[in-house]
Amino acid sequence: MQRSRSMRRLDRVTPKGRHVLHYRRRANSLPHCGICGAELSGISIKRGAKSGSRRSNERLFGGALCARCTSEVIKYASRIEQGEMKMSEVGIKQRAYILQMVSH
Numbered sequence: 001m002q003r004s005r006s007m008r009r010l011d012r013v014t015p016k017g018r019h020v021l022h023y024r025r026r027a028n029s030l031p032h033c034g035i036c037g038a039e040l041s042g043i044s045i046k047r048g049a050k051s052g053s054r055r056s057n058e059r060l061f062g063g064a065l066c067a068r069c070t071s072e073v074i075k076y077a078s079r080i081e082q083g084e085m086k087m088s089e090v091g092i093k094q095r096a097y098i099l100q101m102v103s104h
């Protein structure tokens with residue numbers, strides 16, 4: 001634990017004047033979009049966030065993609081299903097999510 005950098009080190013001075021290190025767990029990092037890497041909003045990063053709505057959102061690909069990328073994926077998936085677009089015209093990161101939508 002004392003070697004690990006997932007613990008934050010805090011310099012503290014005791015009432016007797018001794019210098020000691022205290023260790024605290026670092027804050028969780030924000031979840032990011034799987035396509036563009038933007039920080040996802042509407043999600044609590046607190047440890048022990050209880051209700052499901054604080055941990056994710058109800059949208060399609062909620063907790064995995066940001067709203068903008070989700071709308072693009074939906075758009076491309078319907079175009080591919082209609083035959084207006086080909087899979088090769090879509091970015092490689094979008095393909096996995098589009099495949100998920102088309103297969104359902």
Ligand SMILES: [Zn+2]
Nearest residue numbers: 033036066069
């Ligand atoms: Zn995104």
